Amino acid sequence: MRSLHVADTNGTAFDIVVLGGGSGGYAAALRAAQLGKSVALIEADKVGGTCLHVGCVPTKALLHAAELADHARDGAHFGVHTTLDRIDMNGVNEYKATVIGRLYKGLQGLIKSRKITVFEGYGKLVAKDTVEVNGERVTGEYIVLGTGSYARSLPGLEIGGRVITSDQALQLDWVPKSVIVLGGGVIGSEFASVWKSFGADVTIIEALPHLIANEDESLSKAFERQFRKRGINFNLGVRFAGVTQDDNGVHVSLEDGKTFDADLLLVAVGRGPRTSGVGYEEQGITLDRGFVITDERLHTGVGNIYAVGDIVPGLQLAHRGFAQGIFVAEEIAGLKPAAIVESGIPRVTYSDPEVASVGLTEARAKEVHGADAVETLEYNLGGNGKSQILGTQGFVKLVRQKDGPVIGVHMIGARVGELIGEGQLIVNWEAYPEDVAALVHAHPTQNEALGEAHLALAGKPLHAHN
Incomplete structure (x- = not known):
C-alpha cells in the first residue's frame, strides 16, 4: 500500500528518494521539500521510525510516569502527604499511546503539507538511482539511505518469552516484581530507573567497568552511587554466560559463577544497523559490521547516494539523525552546510x-x-x-x-x-x-x-x- 501523496505511474522519478522514514530520513525529506525538491519517502512501517514509536518518545513517557510515582511515594518530604496506590500499566500505556498519536498525526500533517510522496512498504536499493518497493521502481537523482536500527541481542541469546528487548518492554501491561537488565548503557539504565520507580527489584549486568560507560568517568561513578542509593543493584565488569526460562521466570548465570532469578530479562546491549537485505552491498556501498561508511559529508562514495542516522557509525541519537537529514538535504541543494562535529552533539540519559x-x-x-x-x-x-x-x-x-x-x-x-x-x-x-x-x-x-x-x-x- 501507499499513502498520502501517491505516484500513479510505474518508475516515477523524483529529485530525491529517501529510504527510511525515521528521524534522519524524514528530516531529510522535510528539508529537501522545503528547498523545492520533489521527494519520495519510503517506509516499511510508520513514519517517525524507532524514536517516535518504540524509542525516545515512549520511553520518556514511561520515565515521566515513573517520576510521578516517585513524587507520590515521597511527597511527605515536601510536606505533601500522598500515597502510591498502584501502577496501572493500562493507564500508563494509554497515556503513552496518546502522546505518540499526537506527534505522529502532526508529522503526517507536515509530510502532507510539503507534498512528499510516501510509499509504504519494504524498499530495496536495486540500482544507484533506484529503490524498489512493492514491485514498483522509484528513481531519484539522489538517494538518501536512512533504514535505522534494531534492538541487538548477543550471539546465541534468543529473544522470546520472558527474554525481551526494549521493543517488548514498551508493550508490557504489567509491572514485573523483579527484572534483570543485561546492559548498563542508556537504554538499560532508563528501563532500570522506570521499573525501580514502579516498584520492581532491579539488577543490572554490565560487562564494562561502569554504567553509562561512554560518559565522563566522574559522572558514571556519581550515577552508580545514586542508583545504589535508590536500591538498584548492578554487577560491573562481568560477562553474561546464559539464561534459561520457565513458567516462574528467568534464571541468569554470569561467567564469574553468580546466578540470578527474576520475572524477566531485558536485553539492552545496544542497537544494530538495519542494513541487511536492502541491496546496499550489491550497489558497491561499503559496510563495516553492518554500518554504512561515509565521508564527513555523509556521502557513501557511490553515485549520488548519502546515508543518515543510526546506520552511520557514531552516536545513535534521534537528534543526530535530524541534524544529518537536514545537512544532507542542504548539501544536495548546494547550500554547502558546515560538516556536523560528532563531539558537539549533546547526549542525555533520562533516568533518575x-x-x-x-x-x-x-x-x-x-x-x-x-x-x-x-x-x-x-x-x-x-x-x-x-x-x-x-x-x-x-x-x-x-x-x-x-x-x-x-x-x-x-x-x-x-x-x-x-x-x-x-x-x-x-x-x-x-x-x-x-x-x-x-x-x-x-x-x-x-x-x-x-x-x-x-x-x-x-x-x-x-x-x-x-
Missing part, C-alpha cells in the same frame, strides 16, 4: 538522576590535547537554589583547554537534560569561561548552575569555593 553532556570527556580531552593542557572544574548542585528546592543532588563538570575554550560540559542531577542546550552552544561556539561568566542567568533556576560553574572556572566564584 538524569545525565547530560556535550563535548569531550576529561579522559578524551587529555588524549587529544595532553594532560597538562586540560583544566576541569566541578560545581556541586548543593550550591544551587532550585536544585535544593527540587531535592536533587549532582554537579556540573566543565572541561576546558588551559587558557582556552570550554570543550566539555557534563552534568548529573534531576532535569539536567533541559540545561544541555546552553551547554552545546558553549562547546560548539568555543566559548571561554569568561564569556559565559559575563552572562546573567535567572535565579532561582537550575540553569544558574551552568553560570556559577563558569564563574568559578573564570576565577570569580559566587556560591562556590575557590
Whole structure:
C-alpha cells in the first residue's frame, strides 16, 4: 500500500528518494521539500521510525510516569502527604499511546503539507538511482539511505518469552516484581530507573567497568552511587554466560559463577544497523559490521547516494539523525552546510538522576590535547537554589583547554537534560569561561548552575569555593 501523496505511474522519478522514514530520513525529506525538491519517502512501517514509536518518545513517557510515582511515594518530604496506590500499566500505556498519536498525526500533517510522496512498504536499493518497493521502481537523482536500527541481542541469546528487548518492554501491561537488565548503557539504565520507580527489584549486568560507560568517568561513578542509593543493584565488569526460562521466570548465570532469578530479562546491549537485505552491498556501498561508511559529508562514495542516522557509525541519537537529514538535504541543494562535529552533539540519559553532556570527556580531552593542557572544574548542585528546592543532588563538570575554550560540559542531577542546550552552544561556539561568566542567568533556576560553574572556572566564584 501507499499513502498520502501517491505516484500513479510505474518508475516515477523524483529529485530525491529517501529510504527510511525515521528521524534522519524524514528530516531529510522535510528539508529537501522545503528547498523545492520533489521527494519520495519510503517506509516499511510508520513514519517517525524507532524514536517516535518504540524509542525516545515512549520511553520518556514511561520515565515521566515513573517520576510521578516517585513524587507520590515521597511527597511527605515536601510536606505533601500522598500515597502510591498502584501502577496501572493500562493507564500508563494509554497515556503513552496518546502522546505518540499526537506527534505522529502532526508529522503526517507536515509530510502532507510539503507534498512528499510516501510509499509504504519494504524498499530495496536495486540500482544507484533506484529503490524498489512493492514491485514498483522509484528513481531519484539522489538517494538518501536512512533504514535505522534494531534492538541487538548477543550471539546465541534468543529473544522470546520472558527474554525481551526494549521493543517488548514498551508493550508490557504489567509491572514485573523483579527484572534483570543485561546492559548498563542508556537504554538499560532508563528501563532500570522506570521499573525501580514502579516498584520492581532491579539488577543490572554490565560487562564494562561502569554504567553509562561512554560518559565522563566522574559522572558514571556519581550515577552508580545514586542508583545504589535508590536500591538498584548492578554487577560491573562481568560477562553474561546464559539464561534459561520457565513458567516462574528467568534464571541468569554470569561467567564469574553468580546466578540470578527474576520475572524477566531485558536485553539492552545496544542497537544494530538495519542494513541487511536492502541491496546496499550489491550497489558497491561499503559496510563495516553492518554500518554504512561515509565521508564527513555523509556521502557513501557511490553515485549520488548519502546515508543518515543510526546506520552511520557514531552516536545513535534521534537528534543526530535530524541534524544529518537536514545537512544532507542542504548539501544536495548546494547550500554547502558546515560538516556536523560528532563531539558537539549533546547526549542525555533520562533516568533518575538524569545525565547530560556535550563535548569531550576529561579522559578524551587529555588524549587529544595532553594532560597538562586540560583544566576541569566541578560545581556541586548543593550550591544551587532550585536544585535544593527540587531535592536533587549532582554537579556540573566543565572541561576546558588551559587558557582556552570550554570543550566539555557534563552534568548529573534531576532535569539536567533541559540545561544541555546552553551547554552545546558553549562547546560548539568555543566559548571561554569568561564569556559565559559575563552572562546573567535567572535565579532561582537550575540553569544558574551552568553560570556559577563558569564563574568559578573564570576565577570569580559566587556560591562556590575557590
